Amino acid sequence: MKIGPQDVLDALKSVEDPDLHRDIVSLGFVKDLEVGDNRVAFTIQLTTPACPVKDQLAAAARQAVAALGIGDVQVRMTSQVMTPIRSQNQLIPQVKNTVAVASGKGGVGKSTVAANLAVALMRAGAKVGLMDTDVYGPSVPMLMGGNTAPHVVEGKIEPPVEYGIKIISMAYFLPKDEAVIWRGPMLHKTIQQFLGEVRWGELDYLLMDMPPGTGDIQLSLSQTIPLTGAVIVSTPQDLALTVASKAIAMFQKLKVPILGIVENMSYYLCPQCGHREDIFGHGGARAAASKLGFPFLGEIPLDVNVRIQSDGGKPVALDDTTPCGKAFQEIAGALAAQISVANYQVGPEITIE
Amino acid sequence: MQVTPKKIKLAAGIDTLAIEWSDGHVSAYPYRYLRDKCPCATCTGTESLTAAAASPFPMFGVKPLKPDRAELVGRYALQIFWNDNHSTGIYSFEYLRECCPCGKCAVSRPVEDSVPGAS
Numbered sequence: 001m002k003i004g005p006q007d008v009l010d011a012l013k014s015v016e017d018p019d020l021h022r023d024i025v026s027l028g029f030v031k032d033l034e035v036g037d038n039r040v041a042f043t044i045q046l047t048t049p050a051c052p053v054k055d056q057l058a059a060a061a062r063q064a065v066a067a068l069g070i071g072d073v074q075v076r077m078t079s080q081v082m083t084p085i086r087s088q089n090q091l092i093p094q095v096k097n098t099v100a101v102a103s104g105k106g107g108v109g110k111s112t113v114a115a116n117l118a119v120a121l122m123r124a125g126a127k128v129g130l131m132d133t134d135v136y137g138p139s140v141p142m143l144m145g146g147n148t149a150p151h152v153v154e155g156k157i158e159p160p161v162e163y164g165i166k167i168i169s170m171a172y173f174l175p176k177d178e179a180v181i182w183r184g185p186m187l188h189k190t191i192q193q194f195l196g197e198v199r200w201g202e203l204d205y206l207l208m209d210m211p212p213g214t215g216d217i218q219l220s221l222s223q224t225i226p227l228t229g230a231v232i233v234s235t236p237q238d239l240a241l242t243v244a245s246k247a248i249a250m251f252q253k254l255k256v257p258i259l260g261i262v263e264n265m266s267y268y269l270c271p272q273c274g275h276r277e278d279i280f281g282h283g284g285a286r287a288a289a290s291k292l293g294f295p296f297l298g299e300i301p302l303d304v305n306v307r308i309q310s311d312g313g314k315p316v317a318l319d320d321t322t323p324c325g326k327a328f329q330e331i332a333g334a335l336a337a338q339i340s341v342a343n344y345q346v347g348p349e350i351t352i353e
Numbered sequence: 354m355q356v357t358p359k360k361i362k363l364a365a366g367i368d369t370l371a372i373e374w375s376d377g378h379v380s381a382y383p384y385r386y387l388r389d390k391c392p393c394a395t396c397t398g399t400e401s402l403t404a405a406a407a408s409p410f411p412m413f414g415v416k417p418l419k420p421d422r423a424e425l426v427g428r429y430a431l432q433i434f435w436n437d438n439h440s441t442g443i444y445s446f447e448y449l450r451e452c453c454p455c456g457k458c459a460v461s462r463p464v465e466d467s468v469p470g471a472s
Contacts, residue, residue: 222427223443255355255429255446349377352361352423 003068005035008042011064018053019337024061032076040065041074042210047340048204049079049125052333081126081204083228084346091195094202095129097228097339099259100221100253104238104243106137109264110233112310113300114209115143116324117231120332122164126204129159131194132169133221134211135180135187141171145313157198163318168198184216188265191220205339212252222254222285229259229342231297231335234288236263241288248292256288257345259338261289262331266299269323273289287336295338300324356399361431363420364394374393375393380453384418388435390452391442 008168012030013023023043024030033042046054058075062258065073083096092098101114109136118130132140141160148160150172159166170180170190182190200206214217221227230251234244244261251258268277279302289296303324309316317328358372365371371386372380392395416436423433426443434440451462 223430226425226428247360253429254427256427334433347357348359350358350361350425353363 001114003035003040003070005033007068008010008033008035008040008065011068012042012061014064015057015060017057019341024057038070039074040070040082041076041187043076043078046077046079047343048334048336049081049084050121050333051079051340052330052337079125082340082343084343084349091192091225092200092206095200095206096202098205098206098345099228099232099335099336100208100209100210100218100223100230100251100256102210102218102230102247103212103233104245104247105238105240106237106245108212108213108233108240111139111143111209112306112315113233113262113264114207115140115229115310116328117332117335118165118207119163119203119315119317120328121205121207121318121336123329124336126334126336127202128164129166129206130168130273131201131206131208132167132171133194133208133217133331135170135182135217136211138169138171140169140209141309143315146171153199153208155189159200160196163311163315166200166203168194187216188220191217191224195224205232205336214246218247218250219254220288222251222256227256228339230260231259232294233264234261234285235265236278236279236284238284242281243283245288245292248294254352257342258294259335259342260295261285262297263265263299265302266276268302271304295334297334297338298327300331327335355446356450358431358449361365361423363423368417368419374450378450380449380455380458382449382452382454384420386454387433387444388418388439389422389447391433391439392444392448393439393441395441410462 009025009030011027015024016022017024017027020027024054025186029044029046031043031045034040044057054077058077062073062075081096103110103111115130118128122128130140132138144162144165144167148162150157150160150168152158157168159168160172174180201278208221232244232247234240248258265280267282268279301323303316303322306316306324307324316322316324320329356374356376359375360373362371365381368384370382370384374380419436421434421436423431426432430443430445431449432440447451
């Protein structure tokens with residue numbers, strides 16, 4: 001019996017995306033299907049290059065088609081990052097997803113997490129931007145090397161690029177020893193300028209490192225653009241989580257989806273003897289995520305190399321063979337999956353006439 | 354899934370703004386009613402009437418109230434730009450649904466207190 005395209009599609013319906021809970025055919029992932037004599041070739045187009053189950057999906061698809069008796073099965077994996085809310089993102093229409101990286105407290109490592117997640121997503125093949133909205137304590141350029149400066153092109157700011165990531169921060173615009181002593185309206189204006197007057201170009205993900213707490217900047221951001229979602233960073237201690245829940249409550253009030261919780265400084269692994277010490281406790285963030293019903297994206301251990309490399313402007317996520325680098329790689333994959341899930345759940349565009 | 358607006362019609366009948374919600378419900382807000390429900394700090398902070406109603410001779414020189422345009426705010430609200438130059442009100446979708454003036458919604462709502470926008 002000759003195998004036709006519909007037979008192949010029917011076989012592929014057994015392959016399900018574990019995050020979206022639907023088969024890859026009804027999701028529209030299968031493209032460019034070619035059926036020949038004992039040969040089938042097709043493309044699976046995922047919603048992100050950082051899909052954590054990319055290899056499993058490819059293997060399952062190959063196996064499903066091979067089971068039909070096809071000898072030569074060619075599977076090509078590609079990705080196209082999607083964005084459903086097109087109606088109002090007029091400030092940054094070519095940025096597909098905007099993710100706020102927030103926390104309740106300061107000092108939990110938000111900027112480090114934001115910078116390294118950006119690097120991990122970039123290494124997975126995505127086009128990434130990083131916006132440092134902590135106007136009072138901007139630390140992102142230092143974490144990322146700080147070797148290039150912004151310049152003006154056609155009246156807008158061309159952001160510096162470090163490790164393939166476009167970056168904007170107040171630190172680029174102020175002399176090192178000067179402080180920003182501003183009230184609310186100035187902060188709102190800064191957010192609008194960082195969004196509307198920077199040449200971000202086409203980006204799959206724009207990560208925004210927030211200042212700690214729930215203030216003007218979070219509000220301005222949530223009101224100016226339809227944020228794809230927020231990632232909450234916390235240390236394991238109860239205290240960090242109690243305060244983090246304030247940030248969570250704020251985003252919920254503003255209808256910004258919580259994409260997940262990350263536990264930073266999760267435990268200490270001695271590089272000499274491998275002994276593990278839970279200096280700040282352990283697992284508190286995972287427990288809170290489970291209790292509140294949010295995805296838990298992962299744990300990042302305490303590693304002296306994070307500090308050494310950050311001080312030197314080389315994010316640890318550049319090397320995914322280290323425990324920290326690997327943690328960031330996995331968390332970036334989990335985040336990308338949650339972004340896809342969140343995007344599939346957004347309702348139709350709201351039209352105003 | 355939260356109920357959100359699907360379509361917002363700024364001129365949906367005589368002096369009426371209509372919202373078609375994602376659960377199929379349709380709300381029709383008379384302009385004056387919606388304007389008086391403005392939740393901004395200026396409107397809710399004082400108990401004074403809006404400027405037009407305060408005039409003893411409303412038929413002289415006051416143009417009929419209507420919204421010039423409206424914009425989405427983030428993912429959760431609508432900002433209405435009224436033609437009386439008032440535009441500071443950010444009406445969250447939740448708030449808009451709460452003050453739907455139709456009979457069905459009015460029946461299922463607890464008795465309102467007198468300050469608009471207070472929750």
